[in-house]
Amino acid sequence: MNEKKVFIGVSLAVLGFVAVLVINQSGALFSTMNYKGASNPSIPNYPINEQGQTYGQGPYPAGTTQVPDLISATGENGVNGYVKATDLNSNVSTPEEAYAYQKSMEELGYKSIPLYKSDGKTVIGEFRLYSSRRD
Template sequence: MKSNKRIFLLTLVLGLLLSFSAITAFATQNNNFPKNQAGQTYGSAAMAKSPQEEPDLIAAIGVNGEEGYVYREDLDGEMPSTPEEALAIQKQTEKKMALVAAGTPVVVRTIPLYDVDGVTVIDEFDIINVSNPDRYKDK
């Protein structure tokens, strides 16, 4: 009787461990994006739960309506190397935004829009911020 109970418990524990492993592997696996000839993944980042799950080339629509891809690194932009540099960039953006009417999109910077090959530039993609001038007025 004891050996049957041990076998049952061992089987139950192994089953739970295997189930947990399969669920974890499925949850953490990168989306199955297609790859271009250079081996880069491409597609929409809409369902990504983190930057690690995004494709190398993210689907976007350019300023002239072209459908293409942007590099995730280009979207992020260069990171400031000091807090002072970060504040300077923020102030520059705030100045641009304070000059336009509320709700107006302000182009913060423009990056290339690529064909699926990740090399051929087919358009540009504007990174925008919607202005709210009241936010930047001195209180």
């Protein structure tokens, strides 16, 4: 029973990290994007890089669930670039992994992920996902 509570608590904490990420990054992580002739305006027409990854600001319009592979973000020292959507997930699958992830976030206060150019290969900086508990 306690493991379920820890897993649920950590899951909620991970959602909180993503919310803090959106708010902490100058409020500009999820802003609007022009569609450039998309046939269905509710589905973004993201550009595609040479690796076949979509990139841009998203999700847009509000209420859609489609997110590009590389999401526009402002990293440390004001560097603008893209983070991989997959890097924003905690990727935990057991209560033990969730607990370990939560402990590491509490100890460090953030999780650092690479900030890329739109090519999805060239690292240009660091993006930090801050813990919701910042003292």
